[in-house]
Amino acid sequence: MPDMSSSTYLSNRKRAEGLGAAKSGTEHYWGMIQSSVALLILVPLFVFTFGPILGASFEEVQAYYSRPFPAIVAALTLTVSWLHFKNGAQTAIEDYTRGMTRKLSIIAVTCIAYAAIAAGLFALVALAL
Template identity: 70%
Template sequence: MSYMTDRKRAEGLGSAKSGTDHFWAMTKSSVGLLILVPLFIFTFGSALGGTYEEVVAYYSKPFPAIVAGLTFVVGWVHFKSGAQTMIEDYSHGTARHVAIIAVTCISYAAIAAGLFALVQLAL
């Protein structure tokens, strides 16, 4: 039997005061992806099926390279935020912190690898 008040039992379990900021960040990245993904598909579709030299020449132009780079960055940051929210909602304890760190590292590593490949292709 516990003699704690309802307030004492609920203390520390309430709002983290960051939900609205996270919601708007996810909404902004969603709108960004809504614009970037069709542009990426359009630009990538033009290069699809070409020889290596044609693809390198195509991605040497600024517009396709910038669209691809922005899509990589915004897409992986959006993934990181969504995965972190899912982990925070459904896991507890040490596994929660390890999973959040792992998702963050994987996301930023994927961004770095994608941008490195794009720079190698464009230059």
């Protein structure tokens, strides 16, 4: 008996109008573009705010990161870069793995990224306060 599912009645154009099999490809791609542009701005700012304090004493570093601008730049750079890593790694995992390995790998990468963000922000807050 022929397959009479609803997809057999769709034209090629109607099948292609969706966002792909995962229904989130366009959103994921747009998020990667946005985080890339943000990192184009944040990484040079971080280098120029982190560089002058590199090698200073703990008290100098603590006083420096008590100021809002270097602390905010460091926090934003840390957060955006780990989220960008998570999304890029997730894309690679989705492209090259299948089944339970895919699911566990995505969960592991997500946990690592959020744990690194939490640890970095905690260290920054502890340093600044």
